[in-house]
Amino acid sequence: MSEPQKIELACPVPIGQYEKIVMAHGGGGRLMQQLIDQVMLKEFDNSVASEKNDSAVVMANNARLAFTTDSYVVNPLFFPGGDIGKMAVCGTLNDLAMSGARPLYLSCGFIIEEGFAIESLQTIVQSMSQQAKAAGVEIVTGDTKVVEKGKGDGIYINTSGIGCLETPLQISPSMIQQGDVVIINGDIGRHGIAIMAARENFKLEQPLESDCADVSGLVKLLLDAGLEIHCMRDLTRGGLVTALVEISATANKHIMLQEAALAVPDTVRSVCELLGLDPCYVANEGRFISVLPAEQAEQALAVMHAHPLGKGAAIIGTVEAANNGLVTMKNKIGTTRILELLSGSQLPRIC
Amino acid sequence: MKYVDEFRCSEHVELLAKEIKKTCTQPWTIMELCGGQTHAIMKYGIDQLLPESISLVHGPGCPVCVTPLASIDKAIAIAALDEVIFCTFGDMLRVPGSTKDLMTVKAEGGDVRAVYSPMEAVELAQQFPDKQVVFFAVGFETTIPTTAMAAYQAKQLGLKNFKLLVSHVRVPPAMEAILASPENRVQGFLAAGNVCVVMGYHEYLPIAQKYQVPIVVTGFEPVDILRGILQCIQQLEQGRSVVENQYERVVTQAGNVTAQAMIERVFKVATQTWRGLGEISMSGFELNTDYAEIEAENYFQLAHINTKEPAECRSGEVLQGILKPSACPEFGVRCTPERPLGATMVSAEGACAAYFAYRRQNSD
Numbered sequence: 066m067s068e069p070q071k072i073e074l075a076c077p078v079p080i081g082q083y084e085k086i087v088m089a090h091g092g093g094g095r096l097m098q099q100l101i102d103q104v105m106l107k108e109f110d111n112s113v114a115s116e117k118n119d120s121a122v123v124m125a126n127n128a129r130l131a132f133t134t135d136s137y138v139v140n141p142l143f144f145p146g147g148d149i150g151k152m153a154v155c156g157t158l159n160d161l162a163m164s165g166a167r168p169l170y171l172s173c174g175f176i177i178e179e180g181f182a183i184e185s186l187q188t189i190v191q192s193m194s195q196q197a198k199a200a201g202v203e204i205v206t207g208d209t210k211v212v213e214k215g216k217g218d219g220i221y222i223n224t225s226g227i228g229c230l231e232t233p234l235q236i237s238p239s240m241i242q243q244g245d246v247v248i249i250n251g252d253i254g255r256h257g258i259a260i261m262a263a264r265e266n267f268k269l270e271q272p273l274e275s276d277c278a279d280v281s282g283l284v285k286l287l288l289d290a291g292l293e294i295h296c297m298r299d300l301t302r303g304g305l306v307t308a309l310v311e312i313s314a315t316a317n318k319h320i321m322l323q324e325a326a327l328a329v330p331d332t333v334r335s336v337c338e339l340l341g342l343d344p345c346y347v348a349n350e351g352r353f354i355s356v357l358p359a360e361q362a363e364q365a366l367a368v369m370h371a372h373p374l375g376k377g378a379a380i381i382g383t384v385e386a387a388n389n390g391l392v393t394m395k396n397k398i399g400t401t402r403i404l405e406l407l408s409g410s411q412l413p414r415i416c
Numbered sequence: 417m418k419y420v421d422e423f424r425c426s427e428h429v430e431l432l433a434k435e436i437k438k439t440c441t442q443p444w445t446i447m448e449l450c451g452g453q454t455h456a457i458m459k460y461g462i463d464q465l466l467p468e469s470i471s472l473v474h475g476p477g478c479p480v481c482v483t484p485l486a487s488i489d490k491a492i493a494i495a496a497l498d499e500v501i502f503c504t505f506g507d508m509l510r511v512p513g514s515t516k517d518l519m520t521v522k523a524e525g526g527d528v529r530a531v532y533s534p535m536e537a538v539e540l541a542q543q544f545p546d547k548q549v550v551f552f553a554v555g556f557e558t559t560i561p562t563t564a565m566a567a568y569q570a571k572q573l574g575l576k577n578f579k580l581l582v583s584h585v586r587v588p589p590a591m592e593a594i595l596a597s598p599e600n601r602v603q604g605f606l607a608a609g610n611v612c613v614v615m616g617y618h619e620y621l622p623i624a625q626k627y628q629v630p631i632v633v634t635g636f637e638p639v640d641i642l643r644g645i646l647q648c649i650q651q652l653e654q655g656r657s658v659v660e661n662q663y664e665r666v667v668t669q670a671g672n673v674t675a676q677a678m679i680e681r682v683f684k685v686a687t688q689t690w691r692g693l694g695e696i697s698m699s700g701f702e703l704n705t706d707y708a709e710i711e712a713e714n715y716f717q718l719a720h721i722n723t724k725e726p727a728e729c730r731s732g733e734v735l736q737g738i739l740k741p742s743a744c745p746e747f748g749v750r751c752t753p754e755r756p757l758g759a760t761m762v763s764a765e766g767a768c769a770a771y772f773a774y775r776r777q778n779s780d
Binding site for chain 2 (some may be wrong): 083095335339396400401403405
């Protein structure tokens with residue numbers, strides 16, 4: 066090309082808010098927040114729901130109870146390290162534990178697709194039962210619906226849970242303070258990548274298992290040790306960053322993460338590097354962060370390191386002075402960057 | 417992790433940053449051509465390590481951002497058809513067409529699938545002989561060989577239900593369009609290492625000479641990018657303008673000749689419209705006569721879709737390096753990743769999205 070050409074500026078018409086539900090609304094990112102705020106909370110507005118905690122803390126006859134619900138849709142239903150049944154029980158136990166509650170009772174709702182093998186259902190129910198027993202909770206009520214072939218994905222499970230709060234602590238994002246540390250109980254990214262590898266048939270050199278686990282026992286140890294925990298969050302859909310951004314935004318505090326302190330298993334890292342994914346946004350099912358005063362960090366780490374689900378525990382960040390509601394990461398090379406909510410899920414990149 | 421950790425090593429980064437500071441005596445403007453490089457710069461904060469006199473501007477190297485609105489509208493029209501399985505790279509799902517995006521088409525019942533490789537579309541075509549399987553072929557020279565391979569395989573397999581909606585683009589004509597523009601302020605280029613893996617860098621030699629501009633073929637890790645910048649600054653300071661290869665571990669001057677042959681077998685160079693840059697001759701591809709029957713645009717008779725972009729968003733200026741994303745008055749105000757005004761905010765590789773994700777509070 067030899068002639069200078071007039072470059073015409075051009076751009077598409079802006080899309081307004083979606084009029085229909087798209088998959089990104091389920092990704093745990095900003096589109097989901099928008100849906101919760103503009104559709105759900107607009108109608109269900111009350112002080113408990115507005116706190117947007119993993120569990121609602123309510124009073125009943127002077128007892129403080131934690132109450133939570135979660136629905137589980139996962140493909141494949143059986144994966145290395147667990148199945149949908151194990152996830153459905155552990156996930157709800159973990160949500161209760163994150164408020165500091167001791168889990169007591171669970172409910173379960175099954176939506177099963179016509180043609181689903183009873184044997185598979187038995188396996189799923191058995192693993193639910195095993196997990197519940199191990200945690201000392203009972204599944205006391207349930208519901209079963211069957212939908213026509215093609216109108217479900219094998220099986221969907223909803224579990225709700227009730228727990229009692231025996232700690233006087235109020236464990237909530239609004240409690241975090243400057244000088245607190247953020248402690249994680251292990252490495253990140255195992256569940257999301259294990260599921261993806263199983264779904265897409267990746268041939269991994271090192272086998273990778275989901276970290277799916279019930280952490281309520283470990284949380285109980287932390288509470289029994291008398292640690293003044295300000296906030297806890299499990300790092301499920303949207304991963305570590307999504308949990309931290311929700312906390313920092315609610316508390317209007319600045320959380321600074323140290324990239325060098327984050328442990329990412331080699332296999333998770335390799336898959337993420339290949340596919341252009343960030344492990345900080347990949348789902349976990351047995352990892353949580355706790356935010357507590359720096360002077361209690363050593364004690365908290367000692368408690369965690371003594372428990373099988375806390376062997377990889379580490380301090381990964383701090384609550385800073387600024388009241389800006391931001392999460393930033395100190396990169397290994399000394400620079401910093403902002404960590405943001407994704408719009409929806411991470412999208413595979415072109416090149 | 418081998419081949420990754422050594423290129424993110426903080427000691428190397430520090431040494432290179434020092435060397436750049438020492439070398440640079442005056443203001444220089446360098447364009448990194450690839451959206452992947454833009455993201456690496458933002459993610460690793462590489463601009464924070466540079467002297468203020470070096471401006472990095474972001475080039476048109478994000479395939480999502482430069483795909484014209486008419487192509488998106490064609491994709492949406494095809495994807496909505498009952499007989500079609502529409503396959504696309506994930507980041508195209510949320511690029512807005514004139515009324516909706518592919519994600520909405522999917523929500524409305526269209527069979528839209530995100531794939532990692534066009535070969536997946538070939539497999540789907542074998543699996544679903546009653547459907548037309550259409551792959552949305554976008555991207556630079558990096559992705560073109562895989563599209564060509566998919567077309568070749570589909571032909572070998574005798575598949576009659578595999579189609580391509582082609583909107584591929586070539587880097588060198590876009591570089592020339594930028595350099596020839598009267599508003600150009602780019603003094604040196606970091607060429608996209610991934611593109612050069614395929615194409616080599618012989619095409620850049622005449623450009624460096626004609627426009628007296630240094631071009632350094634550069635990789636994507638912090639050490640790569642800093643080395644690329646250093647080599648570019650050294651040339652600028654010394655008044656040289658040649659093509660250098662920082663990304664020697666994977667790039668050769670000739671490139672991957674097998675991949676190039678596959679491209680030539682399936683495609684021929686053609687005029688292409690770029691979002692933001694307009695029509696540029698020889699900057700795209702169309703299918704060769706042998707492959708004309710898999711052209712989706714003809715098969716679905718979509719020539720009438722010729723949407724022009726309204727000049728509301730300034731992504732064109734961003735893509736040419738005239739406007740920094742954060743200097744756009746709509747940045748983060750009316751334009752966010754949820755409600756993108758332009759494609760530069762949609763794709764993870766888009767310059768505006770990179771700024772929004774990593775540098776929202778700065779106003780540099």
